[in-house]
Amino acid sequence: MKFIYLTTELLIGFVLLFIIVKFVGKKIISQITPFTFIASIVLGELLGNALYDHKIGVLYIxxxxxxxxxxLFLVEYLGQKFLPFRGVSEGKPSALIKNGVVDREELKKNRMNLNQLQSLLRQSETFSIREVAFCYLEANGSISILKKTKYQKTTQEDFNMPIASVHVPVTLIRDGKVLRDELADLGVDEAWLQKQLNVQGISHPQTVFIAEWLKDDGLFVQTYE
Known part of the structure; x- marks a missing residue:
C-alpha cells in the first residue's frame, strides 16, 4: 500500500510541476531573477517534503x-502588465564599470568588493579591468561585459583602422512606457524623443514595444504591430 500511495503522490506531483512550468514559463528553470531562484527552491521543497511526510495527504500536496x-503565475502576470511592479520583483542591472572606470558606489550598493568583481570578470574570460568599457551586474548575479574596441575579438587594429569610441545602447521606451531616468542620463527630454519617433512615423510612445538609442547608429524602434 505504501508503494501505491507513494506512486500516486509522485505522479500527481509530476503533473503539477509540469503544469506550473508550462504556465509560469521556462525562465523558472534558468532562474533569471532572484525571485524565480527562490520560487523554484521553495516549490521543490514543498513537493519533496510533502511526498515523504506520511502525515500529509494527497489533497495537501x-x-x-x-x-x-x-x-508564481500572478507575480509573472503583474510583472508583464505593470512596469513598476516588474522593477520591484525583478530588479535592475547595476553598472559596475562605466566608460572603463569602476563605479565604487555601485560596488558598495551591491555589497561587492574589487576582488569579487575581478573574479566575475575572469569567469567571463576577461583578465584585466582595462579591457572593459562597460560591465553590468544582472539581476541573477551574472555579469554582462562590453569590451573596449581594441580588445574585442575582431579589432580595428587588425586592419590598421583608427580606434572608434565604444557606446552602450540605452533603452528609452519599454512596453509602451517612456523611461525618464534613462532620458535624463542621456541628457535629453521627451520632446527630443518624440521628434525621433516622428522621423520613423510613430505618433505615440504607447505603441512602441521597445526603443533603443545608440550613438552613431540612432534610434532602433520595434512597435507592437
Missing part, C-alpha cells in the same frame, strides 16, 4: 503546490 503555482 495538490493544495500547496497549486497555491504556490498560482502565486
Amino acid at each position: 495538490i493544495y500547496s503546490v497549486s497555491l504556490w503555482g498560482v502565486l
